[in-house]
Amino acid sequence: MxxxxxxxxxxxxxxxxxxxxxxxxxxxxxxxxxxxxxxxxxxxxxxxxxxxxxxxxxxxxxxxxxxxxxxHLKKAIMELGPTGFPFEKFIAALLESEGYNTSTNEIVQGRCVAHEVDVIAEKGGKHTFFECKYHSTNGNASDIKVALYIYARYLDIKKNGSNDYDFEDAWLATNTRLTSDAEKYSRCVGLNALSWDYPKGNSLRERIDRNGLYPITCLTGLPKRQKQLLLDNHVVLCKSINEKPSILKGIGLSESEKRKILEQSETICNTSISCK
Incomplete structure (x- = not known):
């Protein structure tokens, strides 16, 4: 078969x-x-x-x-679209759960041009450059051109010694997979890469499971329209619903529907400290 x-x-x-x-x-x-x-x-x-x-x-x-x-997790990550912005917020939240301070969509001056950086992560005084490549379908992969583009932007920023960030390293984060050439190039130049199943032992899937940070798109009882309304209001995590149930107000849900969604949200991550 x-x-x-x-x-x-x-x-x-x-x-x-x-x-x-x-x-x-x-x-x-x-x-x-x-x-x-x-x-x-x-x-x-x-x-x-x-x-x-x-x-x-x-x-x-x-x-x-x-x-x-x-x-449903992998498909739920793909439902964070249609833009890549919620995925960037999700990656920032994942990093925060691992002890980083983060900021998103900052403009940083390079030697040649200014660049919008998806996520800047800081821990222990060290800054890390994160670029996120979101795909809405499973068949799409981040290829060598993506890796080349991200590394070139990182180098341009590094060559400008007068900006506010002296980045220690750079990451390419994607929600699907990397092509073999993208993986090979990243390893060769020292560009860290994170995809759904790479690197083994510390992939995106494994980090989500380990930190218990599930996106609201995992909630199978939440209608598509309400999911999008929450995403438009920058609500990306089930954890946010658990911490502030009033988030569910004003998006067209009945009281009984709100209770069911809150129950589902608490259930999906009730074994994780980071969700509570």
Whole structure:
């Protein structure tokens, strides 16, 4: 049985991959078994991963909303659009949870031109330059041109010794993946890179799980329009709803809907200190 990935690559169906993703989302063993069984009833040759995801997610959502919301995480990050601004805010929040002070979208003068820096992170007096590359679809990757562009901007800023920031290092952060050339180039020049599954052990997915910082787009019970209204008001994290439930006022939700959303928000990250 062959499956077509978002990139167009054709690969064999891998049951273990589904099992692992369900376990990572916190689904119990019996639920994992039920979801896999239901999924394989609908399998057909050359099915797209998008269709496969929908089958898995639909069944999982019926059995356990908490695990479904965590399973939905990668797609939820993609729903932070349509602009890249909420993703930049999300990366800043992730860094703050790791002890950094951050600012976003600052103009910094380089030797040749001025640059808008997505995120500036500071810890222990050292500054780090972060550029974020957001993609709304899974098939898109950050390629060598992105890495070259970001590193060139970093070098231009470094060559201006009179600005307020003496950056120690630079990062490229993306919500999908890096091409092999982008990874290779980044390693070669010392540009740090962060993608959904890179670097192993400290990827974007792993850092989100470790810090318990789930975006509001994870909340499967929150309608799309209300999600966008919250994002437009710079509300990116479930944690923000937990800390200030009044955020849900004025976005067209009934009192019972607000209670349900707050309950879902608390449930999805109730095991994480950073969410409480």
């Amino acid at each position: 062959l499956i077509i990935k978002a990139t167009g690559e054709v690969v064999p169906y891998d049951r273990q991959k589904i099992i692992y993703s369900l376990q990572r989302a916190g689904a119990a063993e019996e639920i994992v078994g039920e979801v896999v069984e239901e999924t394989e009833k609908h399998l057909r040759d050359r099915m797209h991963t998008k269709e496969l995801y929908k089958i898995v997610f639909k069944k999982l959502k019926k059995l356990t909303r908490k695990a479904a919301e965590k399973y």
